[in-house]
Amino acid sequence: MRCSCFGGPSVDKKRGSAAETLHGIDGDLLQDVNHISYNELRSATDNFHSSNKIGRGGFGDVYKGTLRSGIQVAVKTLSAQSKQGVREFLNEIKTISNVRHPNLVELIGCCVQGANRILVYEYLENNSLDRALLGSRSTNIRLDWGRRSAICLGIARGLAFLHEELVPHIVHRDIKASNILLDKDLNPKIGDFGLAKLFPENITHISTRIAGTTGYLAPEYALGGQLTMKADVYSFGVLILEIISGRNSTKPSWGGMEKLLLEWAWQLHEEGRPLELVDPEMGEFPEEEVIRYIKVAFFCTQSAANRRPLTSQVVDMLSKQIRLNDKLLTAPGFFRDSDSASGGPSSMKKSTTDSTSYQMSSVPVTITEVTPR
Template sequence: MAKAQYIAFYITVCCIAFIVSKIVVSVLLYKRWKRKHLIYEEDGFSGGKMVMFKSAMMQSLKSDELFKKTLKLSYKDIIGSGGYGTVYKLMLNESTAFAVKRLNRGTAERDRGFERELEAMGDIKHRNILTLHGYCTTPQYNLLIYELMPNGSLDTFLHGRSVETKLLDWPSRYKIALGAARGISYLHHDCIPHIIHRDIKSSNILLDQNMEAQVSDFGLATLMEPDKTHVSTLVAGTFGYLAPEYFDTGKATVKGDVYSFGVVLLELLTGRKPTDEEFFKEGTKLVTWVKAVVEHKWEEYVLDSSLKCSPADEINGVFRIAFLCLEPEPSKRPTMADVVKMLEQARSERVVEEY
């Protein structure tokens, strides 16, 4: 009996020591990350706190310059708005500008959206994911400070006023599709824990000065451990882009993002929004419509009119990739890593057909 008690005591002590060591290591790693990434952190601004992350752009800023500029933002500086909040253009000088997303506090859901976005974006560095430069919290509102994308969103180019002055040619659309796919693939496969975006759509794909795609708006993002297959959640996202299984199971998976990306591919190919009744024939499910287009080779009849002289083999290949992404059964959809590979080799239809 005494020996058994000694063994139990020994195991307990070892477990406690292991847990304590993990906590200590976590604290040390966090402090190391903080020293590496933060160049400025200040409490006391209007009862709140401002944090800026280390980057070449932020190095030359004075400690309180950015915050003082945010206090002067007005309706004249608004460049976007929606359920996620209001986005302002913040000019520090002639060569330095930021996009500032303001989220008014007051509801638990708004605060959770801010926390999700901050948690998902805080340590991500990828050429196809919008860079978060810092944030500010106050009792009245939260601010997220992003890199400014001079060419706005893909939605604006395809459906907004800018389409009147500058059309997207096929090489640009292909480049945007591949860049967005690489960004989403990074979230799904290279981040630990994995990140499910849950709101992939054309308005959340922003374009930099080189028309390079950057995935943005992580207010609905969900983190998922590598050994998990899904995360139970409320149905959230944008109608027309949501995967059908969300409504049946209420579970978010990376394959839901794949479905949404398939819808974005169709937008790039057709120039139409997924809510366009004329585009998606009434009473016809999306996947049935796409299947008919692919099987009967109707691509040229539904293609955006500005792409009529584009290479048919590449366009038909991307239609087939979209069809794979839009499979009703999630397990039959490719992963985003597979989608990237297929898009990279879109000039070879054989790659898609052999998948």
């Protein structure tokens, strides 16, 4: 089943400055969006009090609040000085204002009043996946294998909905742990669509500026700006490895060497030690199933985009007892931003002329296939 949920300007429509764009299309773009007054949001967040601050987005702070109706919300403010933030504000409204799925964060409304540009989302009690993974020792969240596998599957279902059911399709472009939010039952929801692109059915790729986060970028996109839905698949493959290992993919040193998480995981796989990747905080786990998830991550991160599965295939690979054809599995490709060699996540919103792409083997490219049991 497919859903057509979008109106307004076409994907390729040229735009002026961010401010001009906002004023020029408010009437068309915002007419179907719930408008919430600035005064109500100020009251909901106790005048945006620091005690209600729950995070920081790329262009402003995020606050917990309660609307007059009693609904708890996350209020994402936008810095008035950020022209790029205005573009992302508009983009987020354009892509998900009418989209509903259990594994996507729901946009409840927005505020466009005076200089204020604010997005209002459903509030998710357990914050982001990266906090749950990297801060598990200081939180009450215990991510056993059952929860981790369910999180992987939920994210895959959300991506499959974006890629294959919506028309036009949506490529998220920034799938990473900090953009996955967890509700009270630890169900995952994909959030932050500020970099997302609408993807009409009659095109194979979009040539676009490079945007995303180092450590999750597909090499063909990072180096050539050629965007397809397989870029999200690659990012999701890296995310699977993070969920299994409880480690940050952007850290540049694993296994005592200057290796990315993906590179280190592949080395363990080749040496027959894949379970050394597993987070010791996980507790007991089914070894065969964990190994299957690791292999799915490698299929998702194949160096050539046409070797990666569709997201609907990934859902099947994760949810069904399918035997993966290891003969088709070749070494993944990876991208390393030279500026990130000193460590820490780096947001990729610049030229990649000083960056390097590596392919860890020269095995000829073929189409990825999955062999049923």
